[in-house]
Structure formats: C-alpha cells, structure tokens
Amino acid sequence: MNWLHSVTVLICILFLGFMPFESIAIRPVLDRLLGYTEAPDYRNGVGCPAMEELAETMSYCDPSFVHITMTLDSEYLRGSMAAVHSVLRHASCPEHVFFHVIAAEFDPEVNPRVLTHLVRSIFPSLNFKVYIFREDIVINLISSSIRQALENPLNYARNYLGDILDPCVNRVIYLDSDVILVDDVRKLWNVQLSGSRAIGAPEYCHANFTKYFTDSFWSDLVLSRVFGSRNPCYFNTGVMLMDLEKWREGNYRLKIESWMKLQRKRRIYELGSLPPFLLVFGGNVEPIDHKWNQHGLGGDNVKVSCRSLPPGPVSLLHWSGKGKPWVRLDEKKPCPLDYLWEPYDLYKPIRETKWVGFKARDVGRYRLWYSESERHRNEAGILVDQELRGKVGLEKEVKAIFWEVLDKVVRSVPSSAKIVIAGDFNRHTGVLLGGYDDVHEGFGFGDRNGEGAALLDFERAFGLVVVNSSFSKKEDHLITFQSAIAKTQIDFLLLRKGDRVLCKDCKFILSENLSTQHRLLVMDLIIMMSKKRRSEEG
Incomplete structure (x- = not known):
C-alpha cells in the first residue's frame, strides 16, 4: 500500500x-566538516616575546617559533583538530607555535584547499602552512600491512619532511593525529639531540624488539647484522623530535626507501611505516622521557581494547592502535581514558x-x-x-x-x-x-x-x-x-x-x-x- x-x-x-x-x-x-566550533583564541603568557613588536619582521623561519608538523586528511581531521587544540591550550607561548601541515594531494573525500579553509575557520589566529604531499613518490614503495589503515600513503609523509618543508625549517616536532598534549610543548622542543642523532623519541627497551621483523629477516645473517654494535630499542614514530639538518645530511630518506624496496622483494616486516625507521635509527635515538608518549591507548593493531596508563607523570597521551577516542565516544562505548581526550574535541x-x-x-x-x-x-x-x-x-x-x-x-x-x-x-x-x-x-x-x-x-x-x-x-x-x-x-x-x-x-x-x-x-x-x-x- x-x-x-x-x-x-x-x-x-x-x-x-x-x-x-x-x-x-x-x-x-560533509557532516564531518560542518560540525566544528571555533577554538578559543589563545594568547602568549608572561615572558613570551611581544607579537606586536615582531609582527612586521616575523616569518615561519623565525627561530623563536616551536615548529610542529602533522598530517591532515578528512578521516583523521577530528583527531588532528583536537591535537592542535591541546597544544595551544597548554603552550606557554601559543602565538609562537607554528604548524606545518602535510595534506594528501588527492584526498578521497576533500581536497587540501577545503581542509585549509576549514582549519582557518576553527583556528582563526593559528600560525600554519599547508604543504601538498605527492603520494606518487611513495605509492610504489608501500607493501601490505596487518591493518589497511597503516597502508595510507600519508603515513609515510614523515619520511619526506626534509624535502617537503622549507629549507629554513631545521627542527620540528612530528605528532600523529591521535595525540593530545597536557603539558607545554616548549619543554619537548628544548630537548637537545646529541652528537649525530637526527631524531629523539621515548624508547621502550623492555619491549620485544624481535617481533617487529619476520623470521625471514632474523634468519638472514646479513640482514640481522644491520644494527652492528648498536643496541636497538623500540620507539614509536608518532611523536618525534627531528633535526632536519642532520636528516638531510645523513640522506635518511634514501636509507628508509632502500628498506622499503627490499620489503617489496622480501617480506621482512608486517607493520607499515614503523619498521624502516627502526632499521635506520634503532640504537641511535636520543632518549626522551616516556611521559612525552604514553602510547597504545587505542589497543593493538588487530583488536580494540581499553588500556590504562602506566605509573608516572604524563605530558602526552597517544591513542595509537586500532581504537580512536572519537569513534568510541560516538558509539557510546568509550574507554575510561577517552574522557581525557573529550575536552579538546571541537566537533560538536x-x-x-x-x-x-x-x-x-x-x-x-x-x-x-x-x-x-x-x-x-x-x-x-x-x-x-x-x-x-x-x-x-x-x-x-x-x-x-x-x-x-x-x-x-x-x-x-x-x-x-x-x-x-x-x-x-x-x-x-x-x-x-x-x-x-x-x-x-x-x-x-x-x-x-x-x-x-x-x-x-x-x-x-x-x-x-x-x-x-x-x-x-x-x-x-x-x-x-x-x-x-x-x-x-x-x-x-x-x-x-x-x-x-x-x-x-x-x-x-x-x-x-x-x-x-x-x-x-x-x-x-x-x-x-x-x-x-x-x-x-x-
């Protein structure tokens, strides 16, 4: 009827x-794009350089800036905006934080120009620049992973920061889109990278390092000796302090690509963009306090599960793994720690x-x-x-x-x-x-x-x-x-x-x-x- x-x-x-x-x-x-509220306008505190005095001469090359780089796409937009919000809220000098945003050239849903205007509408006074990442430079180097999300070409943009960012940017903090900071980012920025070390990150030497590579890798006498006298420890690439001058001088992008090419011929690892970093930098990472990457809050890469924080101070929470806090909150199935992410969410x-x-x-x-x-x-x-x-x-x-x-x-x-x-x-x-x-x-x-x-x-x-x-x-x-x-x-x-x-x-x-x-x-x-x-x- x-x-x-x-x-x-x-x-x-x-x-x-x-x-x-x-x-x-x-x-x-469009629903994901239309629901954002404008963030509060965060201003410098006491002791910060006066913006009025420097406004005419300041550029993003200014050494007084804290430089942060993140990727941005429509799928993780909500997480990225929460991460930016958390950085600004806790920064002692938020007007001296500059974001270098890497966007895919061909986002399947929204192009980079639309994302740029959206970021500006959410953070009207944000210091940022958008760079276009050409996926064709890496697409033929990516091998299948245990989770499809790990095969996104944008995950590999961190390999190319030395080429993408302007030459005057010699030092950056790289952050994943599923983090929030609860501490002043300048404290992380002030960590010094000693000697020839090009990156710094919290290391987790108690983790089983061998599981990140296949039996085929460890059984090969030549490949397994790659670490030489180094004592490699696991580190998470979602939070890194990077010296791009040393990166460029060391040709680290080419070294990472060489391992990716070998992976295409022989299966030596299973986990996306992380293992090449471990192969190149394992045992040569500037150790940073664990409080700057309390990771794994999204569960593992196969099963979504709730995890608790280890004892000790916390400066950065990281929902690495399969589960994301915004998804679980929307589904009314949040983990307890997801409520710590919620105050930074600008999607309403x-x-x-x-x-x-x-x-x-x-x-x-x-x-x-x-x-x-x-x-x-x-x-x-x-x-x-x-x-x-x-x-x-x-x-x-x-x-x-x-x-x-x-x-x-x-x-x-x-x-x-x-x-x-x-x-x-x-x-x-x-x-x-x-x-x-x-x-x-x-x-x-x-x-x-x-x-x-x-x-x-x-x-x-x-x-x-x-x-x-x-x-x-x-x-x-x-x-x-x-x-x-x-x-x-x-x-x-x-x-x-x-x-x-x-x-x-x-x-x-x-x-x-x-x-x-x-x-x-x-x-x-x-x-x-x-x-x-x-x-x-x-």
Whole structure:
C-alpha cells in the first residue's frame, strides 16, 4: 500500500563561500566538516616575546617559533583538530607555535584547499602552512600491512619532511593525529639531540624488539647484522623530535626507501611505516622521557581494547592502535581514558531534537527553523549558524573551492537519491528563458548575468531545475533579497528534473530572516513513501 506524506522543507539562506551545503540529509563527509566550533583564541603568557613588536619582521623561519608538523586528511581531521587544540591550550607561548601541515594531494573525500579553509575557520589566529604531499613518490614503495589503515600513503609523509618543508625549517616536532598534549610543548622542543642523532623519541627497551621483523629477516645473517654494535630499542614514530639538518645530511630518506624496496622483494616486516625507521635509527635515538608518549591507548593493531596508563607523570597521551577516542565516544562505548581526550574535541554536532509546530527558535549560537505536526513523525528543519548572517562577497578563490566541492558532492549522490540544494548563490538567472527552458520555467525576476548563466549550466549538467522559476507569483513575491537601494532574486532552490512534480509550491516568509535583507524561502514537497507491512504471526 502506498500513502502520501506531506513534507514542508524549510530552505535557509546560506552564503556562498562558507562551508558548502548539499541537501536536507547531509552526507557523512560533509557532516564531518560542518560540525566544528571555533577554538578559543589563545594568547602568549608572561615572558613570551611581544607579537606586536615582531609582527612586521616575523616569518615561519623565525627561530623563536616551536615548529610542529602533522598530517591532515578528512578521516583523521577530528583527531588532528583536537591535537592542535591541546597544544595551544597548554603552550606557554601559543602565538609562537607554528604548524606545518602535510595534506594528501588527492584526498578521497576533500581536497587540501577545503581542509585549509576549514582549519582557518576553527583556528582563526593559528600560525600554519599547508604543504601538498605527492603520494606518487611513495605509492610504489608501500607493501601490505596487518591493518589497511597503516597502508595510507600519508603515513609515510614523515619520511619526506626534509624535502617537503622549507629549507629554513631545521627542527620540528612530528605528532600523529591521535595525540593530545597536557603539558607545554616548549619543554619537548628544548630537548637537545646529541652528537649525530637526527631524531629523539621515548624508547621502550623492555619491549620485544624481535617481533617487529619476520623470521625471514632474523634468519638472514646479513640482514640481522644491520644494527652492528648498536643496541636497538623500540620507539614509536608518532611523536618525534627531528633535526632536519642532520636528516638531510645523513640522506635518511634514501636509507628508509632502500628498506622499503627490499620489503617489496622480501617480506621482512608486517607493520607499515614503523619498521624502516627502526632499521635506520634503532640504537641511535636520543632518549626522551616516556611521559612525552604514553602510547597504545587505542589497543593493538588487530583488536580494540581499553588500556590504562602506566605509573608516572604524563605530558602526552597517544591513542595509537586500532581504537580512536572519537569513534568510541560516538558509539557510546568509550574507554575510561577517552574522557581525557573529550575536552579538546571541537566537533560538536547538533543532536536530533523534536519540536512540534511550524516555528523558529534559537539553539545556542544557531537559529532553527522547523516543521512538525506530530511528535512521533519527523518532518524537516534547518539549523544555521547565526554568524553567517550578513556575510557576502567572498573572494573568487573561496567561491571556486565552493563550486569544486559542490560539484564533487552532487556527482557522489546516487541517481536514485533525491537532492535538494538551496542557498544564496549571489547570481541572477533572470526572467527570460534565453535557451535555458529545460532548467528554467520562466517565472524569474530581473535580468540574467554571467554568473546566473553559469548556475543554469551547472543545473543542466546535473539534470537539475530551478524550483523558484516554476510558480507564477506576483513580482514582489519573486524577490528574495531587498535593500534600500535594490531588490532582486539571488536565492534559489534546486531539485532533480524528475522530482520537480513533487514540489507543490515555493514561497517566502517575510517574518523570518537570516539577515535583515534576505527572505526565508519555503518549498512544499509531496513525497511518495512505501509503507512497510508487519509480518503476520502464526
């Protein structure tokens, strides 16, 4: 049996260039990007150099900076933002911390430029630079591992820091994305690397070092003598102090690559990017206090399990292993130590809440428009960050990124799924058809401009139609933006052509505005849904 379910979809005015919107049901990728709050603005404490005096001459090459490098991708974005937040919160001079962020050239979900703008929106005053990591330089050197996540090319970016970072950066702290600091990072920065040692890290000499290599390795008399007179100990590469001058002089990148090439021919280890580091640096690492890497909190690489901290002081917590705190917290299955990570989490998604009626209300820093007639049946609503009000006219580069992301999102939506795109596109499609009768039904306002034509071309490419242009209205009822000097139509609702028949009306509400000049658009949809029968008992 089929039944008709009337849904009023409230369409809010979003401003072009901010985080892109896709549809009423936000897809998981965008959901991970849209839920972040802005971090507090951390400033230098007493005894730090005065930023006002150095601002004109300071660059990231300045020796007063603490340099930190991390990788950044869409999958571990939440962990990376928590790590950055923890560093700034506990730093004595947060304005003198510089982050060198390594992003994959071809992130499967979001490109590096979008991630860059997202980081800036979360940390407006952060000192950082994004470097693009070309995965093709390492992809043919990676061998299979015991866990697929360990095969991500970005895990190997640390091998290339001497080549990627600018030559003036001679020293960095490398941090994984699943760490938080609870101490001043400058204390770690001040550790000196003695002699020819290029890296420093906490060593764990009680660990069984032999397990990191295969029997084939240890049975080979030549390979097993690689350590010579060195006394190698296990160390975790997720937290390292690196002298890039010594790194470059020692050609350590080539030495690591040589072991990776051998691994492709002969299986000498199982564990991703760690073993080559152990082979090259084992027994020649500057030992750093264990408090700077209390690792293994994510369990081992096969089984997720809860672990406790060993006795002693803690400066850095590291959820290495399979389990990540944000995943376990979201699944309501956290380990006790995951609660120590939670205060640094800047991802605050809006939880599902039910209200009855057709109203608007404030929810924290957001404005909510919703429509629901019964408590047991959800209809639709939109939450909008109030800070978006009145912000228009963004740079061309930001707009280009918006269209690039929107294009990718629309392409990723299955043809069987329904799409509702809505927003302030800040362009005019006009009233005349002008060869666009397949995407525009003629009930528009004003004259078309070049950007309006580009919007219509976008719709044509994806089989969409402008819903606003489908209903005959009085001229004043076609206007979506009005100021003291202008009135126009720049806010549009888009549907697939095949879903156009589902829309029964498109109107605006004068009483609810996202800004003083934009009018709230409302679209009425009739969606056919299949009512499932309960299986008969007996």
